[in-house]
Each structure stands twice: as C-alpha cells, then as structure tokens.
Amino acid sequence: MLQDRVEEYLGAIYRLRTGEGEPLPLSQLAEYFGFSPVSIHEMIRKLDDGGWVDFHPYRGVTLTERGEASARALLRRHRLWERFLTDSLNIPWDEAHLIAGDLEHAAPELVTDRLAEFMGEPDACPHGGPIPPALQSSEERCLRSLGAGAEARVTRISPETPALLRRIAKQDLIPGRLLRILAQTETETRVHLQDMPEPALSIPETDAQAIWVELM
Ligand SMILES: [Zn+2]
Numbered sequence: 001m002l003q004d005r006v007e008e009y010l011g012a013i014y015r016l017r018t019g020e021g022e023p024l025p026l027s028q029l030a031e032y033f034g035f036s037p038v039s040i041h042e043m044i045r046k047l048d049d050g051g052w053v054d055f056h057p058y059r060g061v062t063l064t065e066r067g068e069a070s071a072r073a074l075l076r077r078h079r080l081w082e083r084f085l086t087d088s089l090n091i092p093w094d095e096a097h098l099i100a101g102d103l104e105h106a107a108p109e110l111v112t113d114r115l116a117e118f119m120g121e122p123d124a125c126p127h128g129g130p131i132p133p134a135l136q137s138s139e140e141r142c143l144r145s146l147g148a149g150a151e152a153r154v155t156r157i158s159p160e161t162p163a164l165l166r167r168i169a170k171q172d173l174i175p176g177r178l179l180r181i182l183a184q185t186e187t188e189t190r191v192h193l194q195d196m197p198e199p200a201l202s203i204p205e206t207d208a209q210a211i212w213v214e215l216m
Contacts, residue, residue, distance in 0.1 A: 003161050004105045007074050008033075009043060010052060013063055014071035023060030072132040073112075073158070078104040079125035080115050086126040087119065093126045109158050110142050110209045143181075143189060143203070143211040150181045152213035164210055171201050173211060 012032050017024040030040045044061050047053045052067035063071060081100035085091040091099065107115070113134060116122075124130055140155055154177045157168055168174075178194040189208040193199050203211070 006047065006052060007070065007105060009047060010063065010067050010071040011074045013053065013061060014075060021062055023056050023062050025060040074104055076132045076134065077107060077112050079129050079131045080112060080119065082125045082127070083119050083122050084115060096126065108209050110144065140212050140214055142209060143213050144205065144208040146181055146184070148181050148183050151216040153178050153216060154211060155214050156212040157210055158212060159210060164207060167207060168211070171203065172196065178216070
C-alpha cells in the first residue's frame, strides 16, 4: 500500500507539472488529492528522503531520475489498461480511467509488456495521453522467459515492491550478479550463481517475473 501511495504521488507530479524539470508547487498537489498542505508536505519529505523527488523550498517538487522512471512506468501501465478496457472490453472511458487506477498498481511488468504487444503497441490512451515507451533495452529479458542453460547478468528488479525486494536481497540476486539457469518449471526457476557460497537457488515463478537480465 505504501508503494501504491508513492506511485500515486510520482504519477501526479508527472501529470501536473508544466514540463520536465519544472518544479510543481505543492499547492497543486494539495488541490489534486484534496489533502491538507501539511499532509502533502509530510509525504513530499518522505519521498525526498527516499530519493524519489527533490523538494525545493518555496518553489515545489521535481522528480529525481528514479522518480521519473517510476512515474513513466506507472503512466505506461495506466494508459495501456485504459486502452484495453475501452477498446477490447467496451467500457466507457470515464470508468476506464477509474478502473485503470487500480490495475496500474497490480500488474507485473511482464503483463504490461504483453498487454502493449496485444494492443499493437498503441502510443496514446483513449483520452489522448501519450503512452511512455518501455524502459528496458531490447536485449533486456525477463528471467522467467529464458530456458535451461541460459547464462545472464541481472540488470534490474521491477516492480520494486518492498516484500519482493526483501526476498530478492535475501537470495542476493542483486543487479550485476551472473547466473546460469539450471531448470525452468511452471512454479520455479533454478539458477546457479557465479562466485557465491550457496550457488544453487530456487526462485519462485512470481519473483522470477520481476528479475530482468541481459544474456551473456
Ligand atoms: Zn487516459
């Protein structure tokens, strides 16, 4: 839930600002969310501490590189769901916006990418909002999509949900780690980690969907 709130704020800053790098006054966020200036200020402080935004006293808030990437990914999911809901399910566009607001937090990146493919890589939502392109380079693949024998380097963990990040940290599957896939079944991916004391790991399917790698 905290991650959802962080994303809500990053998405709102991205939507409301007048241009990239332009500080957004906190009064606009207060108006958008209908919260008091004090609670907006408190949340912005937390986001600043977390490295998501930079707070500029008296001027407003800008997104850091990390915040920018997260906001773009959120808008991409939101607008792709809107397209699907209106075009494929014939849901009116005002309702589609509300439903997409829930779905945007729930779907893993693999689903978003498949959805984009399924909808023919649309470049705008039904309301005309541009759909940001996927961030990962074409060589980046989801661990789940590879087969036994593949050798790869971990590049990214996404989505960055806290519980998932804790599990992945425990297995030491941090970006830069080299691995080889021993076996891939419906429920788990077994990998061999290079230069690690405990080289063989079993990764549940849901976690493997969030681990992005480049092939060696
Ligand atoms: Zn839209």
